[in-house]
Amino acid sequence: MAGFQRYFNARNTLIAAVVITLFGGYYISQSPSPSSFTMSQTSSEVPGLSLSLSQISKSPPTLRVTLKNDSPDTPYTLLKWGTPLDDAALNTGVFKITDADSGAEVEQVTLQIRRKMPPGQDQLAGVNPGEEGSIEVVFDRPWMPETKPAKYKVKAEGLLKGIWDRPKSEVTDDDTNEYTESPLAGRIFITNEVELVVE
Structure with a gap:
């Protein structure tokens, strides 16, 4: 039972990590990067x-x-x-x-x-x-x-x-x-x- 509990916790932790990584990657890809933000501020010719x-x-x-x-x-x-x-x-x-x-x-x-x-x-x-x-x-x-x-x-x-x-x-x-x-x-x-x- 203890082994099953450890497996279950490890599995949930892994799933949570994958979900966080995916959401984090999506958030970063949708957010303006520092370079693109700077470019929009200075590209005004x-x-x-x-x-x-x-x-x-x-x-x-x-x-x-x-x-x-x-x-x-x-x-x-x-x-x-x-x-x-x-x-x-x-x-x-x-x-x-x-x-x-x-x-x-x-x-x-x-x-x-x-x-x-x-x-x-x-x-x-x-x-x-x-x-x-x-x-x-x-x-x-x-x-x-x-x-x-x-x-x-x-x-x-x-x-x-x-x-x-x-x-x-x-x-x-x-x-x-x-x-x-x-x-x-x-x-x-x-x-x-x-x-x-x-x-």
């Missing part, structure tokens, strides 16, 4: 849309900022504020600038900009599928170090404050007045890092 930097002049030191849309069928319109396309980008700290040799960050003088609401059409940048547009940014602010020649590393990253998945002509004043409510607002942008040579 707009599909097909990119902002890139390239140097086009050493004197005065000038970068070309290119907005490109590789999407096959989706047009995009974004609010320039807080991006490298912003006319005030060099006054608002959009660019991160470091000395290429020492790695020391260049201290920038940033200004508090008063924005006119709603943003006008000139504050929007639109790109159709397969197209790109660009502007030039001259790094000529008084806070730039006077040492020449010099080399700096420059990149930009931040949040797209307002972005719509439709042509610029279809973005209205009502839309721009509520730009934080735009469908893709808050997505991250990160440019490439380029070496800015100053002569």
Whole structure:
């Protein structure tokens, strides 16, 4: 009888262990893994849309900022504020600038900009599928170090404050007045890092 009881207890323990293992495995498979959770938090770029930097002049030191849309069928319109396309980008700290040799960050003088609401059409940048547009940014602010020649590393990253998945002509004043409510607002942008040579 004691042997039967031991067999019965061992059998129940084994069954319980198998059941717990099966339920545990199912729970883990249905739960987001840490890596997938992290990915969903950081994978916030707009599909097909990119902002890139390239140097086009050493004197005065000038970068070309290119907005490109590789999407096959989706047009995009974004609010320039807080991006490298912003006319005030060099006054608002959009660019991160470091000395290429020492790695020391260049201290920038940033200004508090008063924005006119709603943003006008000139504050929007639109790109159709397969197209790109660009502007030039001259790094000529008084806070730039006077040492020449010099080399700096420059990149930009931040949040797209307002972005719509439709042509610029279809973005209205009502839309721009509520730009934080735009469908893709808050997505991250990160440019490439380029070496800015100053002569």
